[in-house]
Amino acid sequence: MCVCVITLSCYILSLVLDSWVLVSAHRMKRPWAGQVERPPEEHIPRYDPNNPLCPGNKRANGEGNPDYDSTFVFENDFPALQPDAPDPGSEQDPLFQSKAARGVCKVMCFHPWSDVTLPLMKKEEVVKVIDKWAELVEELGTIYPWVQIFENKGAMMGCSNPHPHCQVWASNFLPNEPALSDRCQRAYYQKHGEPMLLQYAKREAEKKERVVVESSDWLAVVPYWATWPYQTLLLPRRHVLRMSDLTTEEREGLAAIMKRLLTKYDNLFEVSFPYSMGWHGAPTGPYLKEDNSHWQLHAHYYPPLLRSATVKKFMVGYEMLAQEQRDLTPEQVIHLCTCIYTEQRT
Amino acid sequence: MCVCVITLSCYILSLVLDSWVLVSAHRMKRPWAGQVERPPEEHIPRYDPNNPLCPGNKRANGEGNPDYDSTFVFENDFPALQPDAPDPGSEQDPLFQSKAARGVCKVMCFHPWSDVTLPLMKKEEVVKVIDKWAELVEELGTIYPWVQIFENKGAMMGCSNPHPHCQVWASNFLPNEPALSDRCQRAYYQKHGEPMLLQYAKREAEKKERVVVESSDWLAVVPYWATWPYQTLLLPRRHVLRMSDLTTEEREGLAAIMKRLLTKYDNLFEVSFPYSMGWHGAPTGPYLKEDNSHWQLHAHYYPPLLRSATVKKFMVGYEMLAQEQRDLTPEQVIHLCTCIYTEQRT
Ligand SMILES: O=P(O)(O)O[C@H]1O[C@H](CO)[C@@H](O)[C@H](O)[C@H]1O
Ligand SMILES: O=P(O)(O)O[C@H]1O[C@H](CO)[C@@H](O)[C@H](O)[C@H]1O
Numbered sequence: 001m002c003v004c005v006i007t008l009s010c011y012i013l014s015l016v017l018d019s020w021v022l023v024s025a026h027r028m029k030r031p032w033a034g035q036v037e038r039p040p041e042e043h044i045p046r047y048d049p050n051n052p053l054c055p056g057n058k059r060a061n062g063e064g065n066p067d068y069d070s071t072f073v074f075e076n077d078f079p080a081l082q083p084d085a086p087d088p089g090s091e092q093d094p095l096f097q098s099k100a101a102r103g104v105c106k107v108m109c110f111h112p113w114s115d116v117t118l119p120l121m122k123k124e125e126v127v128k129v130i131d132k133w134a135e136l137v138e139e140l141g142t143i144y145p146w147v148q149i150f151e152n153k154g155a156m157m158g159c160s161n162p163h164p165h166c167q168v169w170a171s172n173f174l175p176n177e178p179a180l181s182d183r184c185q186r187a188y189y190q191k192h193g194e195p196m197l198l199q200y201a202k203r204e205a206e207k208k209e210r211v212v213v214e215s216s217d218w219l220a221v222v223p224y225w226a227t228w229p230y231q232t233l234l235l236p237r238r239h240v241l242r243m244s245d246l247t248t249e250e251r252e253g254l255a256a257i258m259k260r261l262l263t264k265y266d267n268l269f270e271v272s273f274p275y276s277m278g279w280h281g282a283p284t285g286p287y288l289k290e291d292n293s294h295w296q297l298h299a300h301y302y303p304p305l306l307r308s309a310t311v312k313k314f315m316v317g318y319e320m321l322a323q324e325q326r327d328l329t330p331e332q333v334i335h336l337c338t339c340i341y342t343e344q345r346t
Numbered sequence: 347m348c349v350c351v352i353t354l355s356c357y358i359l360s361l362v363l364d365s366w367v368l369v370s371a372h373r374m375k376r377p378w379a380g381q382v383e384r385p386p387e388e389h390i391p392r393y394d395p396n397n398p399l400c401p402g403n404k405r406a407n408g409e410g411n412p413d414y415d416s417t418f419v420f421e422n423d424f425p426a427l428q429p430d431a432p433d434p435g436s437e438q439d440p441l442f443q444s445k446a447a448r449g450v451c452k453v454m455c456f457h458p459w460s461d462v463t464l465p466l467m468k469k470e471e472v473v474k475v476i477d478k479w480a481e482l483v484e485e486l487g488t489i490y491p492w493v494q495i496f497e498n499k500g501a502m503m504g505c506s507n508p509h510p511h512c513q514v515w516a517s518n519f520l521p522n523e524p525a526l527s528d529r530c531q532r533a534y535y536q537k538h539g540e541p542m543l544l545q546y547a548k549r550e551a552e553k554k555e556r557v558v559v560e561s562s563d564w565l566a567v568v569p570y571w572a573t574w575p576y577q578t579l580l581l582p583r584r585h586v587l588r589m590s591d592l593t594t595e596e597r598e599g600l601a602a603i604m605k606r607l608l609t610k611y612d613n614l615f616e617v618s619f620p621y622s623m624g625w626h627g628a629p630t631g632p633y634l635k636e637d638n639s640h641w642q643l644h645a646h647y648y649p650p651l652l653r654s655a656t657v658k659k660f661m662v663g664y665e666m667l668a669q670e671q672r673d674l675t676p677e678q679v680i681h682l683c684t685c686i687y688t689e690q691r692t
Contacts, residue, residue, distance in 0.1 A: 008431065008432065008434065009426065009427055009428055009431040009446070009447040009448070010431065010434040010444045010445060010446055010447050011444065011445055011447045011519060012443065012444040013443035013444070015441065019522040020519075020521070020522055022426060022427075022447055022517075022521075023444075023447070024425075024426040024427070024447075026424070027424055027426055029424060030406075030423070030424035031406070032506060033506045033507065034501055034504060034505065034506030035384075035501040035502065035504070035506075038381075060376075060377070077376070078372070078373055078375060078376035079370075080355065080368060080370040080373055080664070080671055080673075081355055081368075081370070082355055085354065085355040085356065086354065088354065088356040093549075094534070094537075094538075095361065095542070095545060095546050095549055095570075096549075096570055097358065097359035098356045098357065098358045098359070098369075099356060099357055100355070100356055101355040101356050101357045101368055101369070101370075102355070146668070148664060148667060148668040150663040150664055150666075150667050150668070151663070152660070152662050152663040155380055155381040156381065157660065157662045157663070158380060158381070158660025158662040158663065159380065160378060160379045160380030160381075161379070167663065167664070169664055169668070171368075171668075173357060173366075175366070175368075175668035175669035176365040176366055176668070176669045176670075177666075177667055177668055177669065178668065188440070191440075192440075196441070199441060200441050203439075203441055203442075224441075224442055276662045276663045276666050276667065277667075278663065278664075278666075278667035278668070280667070300666075300667060302666050302667075314498075314503065314504025316498050316503045316504040316622045317496040317497070317498040317503070317504065317513065317622045317624065318426070318494060318496055318513070318515055318624075320523075320622050320624075320646075320648050321494060321496050321523055321622065321623075321624035321626070321646060321648075322492070322494045322496070322515070322517075322521035322522070322523055322524065322624070323521035323522045323523065324522075325426055327426075
């Protein structure tokens with residue numbers, strides 16, 4: 001048992017966002033009388049005739065899904081990005097700047113069954129998901145500068161369908177977060193001659209203070225600058241620019257480490273852990289012709305829970321208006337995890 | 347009645363954050379089968395013997411509140427910032443950067459009664475709140491570079507006590523958001539010779555496309571770059587650097603327009619509207635000696651609701667990993683507001 005008596009407050013630099021995180025090591029002591037979330041639904045039927053994501057069912061636009069038995073990709077019926085968005089008009093005014101956002105939004109089912117999640121799928125099935133991710137990055141990346149793969153898991157994270165799936169949004173522009181990350185990685189590379197996140201991964205692997213899971217090819221850490229309590233950064237140990245550059249062996253290793261990481265998450269509060277996650281790799285489209293050696297492929301996991309399966313961290317007030325703030329240190333989190341984590345989902 | 351057939355997608359520049367917002371004008375059409383929030387509690391007792399914020403009651407640290415009859419300020423019992431935080435040690439490694447975060451966290455009750463909110467308080471009572479805000483900015487600003495006043499309203503926004511109150515966190519550093527805003531305002535001023543937000547307010551007042559409420563001294567708009575559906579920006583029409591520079595007349599005008607703005611929010615979905623709000627003004631402490639003419643005092647209101655009193659906008663997935671995205675345009679929001687808004691709370 002560990003009683004933490006640290007009263008440290010500091011602010012920590014996020015390497016990928018060039019911004020600071022306020023860390024208070026003692027805020028978990030405050031009592032919580034605020035909002036409590038509903039725990040996720042426990043009994044999801046394997047097949048639901050009314051679920052538009054299940055094999056063979058009809059979707060909102062009237063189209064029918066095939067009887068798929070692995071992954072299945074289709075166009076989002078309510079896309080935020082479309083290939084033919086008109087120009088919003090050439091406002092020259094510096095106070096009112098806008099540009100046409102063009103792109104595509106796809107949905108990708110991971111599995112024909114609604115009652116599984118990535119950690120509960122077979123390793124070979126997860127490899128199929130990774131292969132499809134790589135294929136989509138390659139395919140959409142021929143045209144678009146950015147292909148964002150992301151998964152919203154759990155109702156708490158705005159997911160409105162329990163069927164295991166993710167989304168892929170490709171855009172004709174580099175969105176804010178990757179643009180910032182690109183700038184940070186480039187600046188570091190210019191100064192130090194090595195990819196920033198590759199050096200960072202090496203240092204974390206040596207320090208072992210924030211490592212959650214590791215294998216010969218992959219590493220998952222609670223990053224030094226984590227804002228969400230149980231945030232993790234997952235990345236290959238080799239210098240890899242994009243998903244599509246991963247070898248067969250690395251894809252198998254990724255499937256294995258993803259299963260381990262997500263099992264740990266599920267075990268932490270004994271609940272199917274909610275999160276948003278997504279992949280960041282070197283930009284594509286016109287950027288394919290440029291030198292992107294400063295980039296290192298990585299995934300961010302942003303889980304909202306703080307205290308239990310039903311009490312989340314609220315990123316509000318100070319966090320929205322001033323700076324993100326966390327209530328315990330990344331090292332305290334790792335400590336908690338080491339106590340609680342087991343390898344098998346209970 | 348208005349049926350919107352716009353299918354525009356564009357991305358819009360936020361003047362204060364130097365980042366882009368993806369705007370999709372047609373995403374409100376998608377059906378919502380996701381998480382539904384609990385509506386706020388309706389019957390809050392005026393006085394609750396167990397509520398640590400009520401007059402005369404005991405707080406977590408054993409101290410007793412006075413029998414206050416207006417505003418009441420005290421030190422947060424679980425402060426994220428403390429005046430004497432030790433130095434985290436001089437890590438020279440560029441990959442692991444941290445600094446001591448020093449400061450104070452205060453809580454400020456608006457009123458002795460738990461069953462009122464700012465729009466339900468008398469104008470003179472709201473003026474007292476504004477006077478106290480100004481006093482705290484002045485007092486804490488003698489030492490600290492940044493004094494963040496913010497209100498988390500509603501359980502949905504992480505507020506764990508229904509008693510009307512806000513928080514004031516002062517820090518020995520300029521947090522990310524104000525640092526960015528400072529940079530943006532400074533760059534504009536250097537280029538155009540006028541404060542950015544003052545010019546912006548003038549243009550919005552002329553255009554009248556995004557104005558929610560206005561008076562002779564104040565203006566509230568859904569900013570061109572709003573990310574939250576009903577986000578607003580409230581600012582004086584005169585060039586004002588800080589809260590403490592407001593004249594008596596302007597404080598009365600502010601109380602009046604705050605009451606009008608918040609009444610409109612409450613009427614929109616007929617619910618005590620949840621939000622996080624906060625004030626940004628020219629930095630203080632060491633910055634008091636510098637020229638801050640590029641600054642214009644303003645408040646941001648970030649309300650989470652999207653469709654109704656119980657369906658919020660989820661800033662997840664794409665928003666966390668790529669770029670903030672909104673499902674309808676600011677102008678569509680104003681249109682909705684004009685139909686629904688009335689001046690009296692029902
Ligand atoms: O200090 P409080 O009101 O308990 O806490 C609330 O506001 C803080 C500052 O915005 C947030 O960090 C917390 O997540 C939120 O629950
Ligand atoms: O498209 P979906 O899954 O309905 O929507 C979900 O993910 C989107 C992208 O992160 C968000 O904009 C929505 O707020 C969220 O509910």
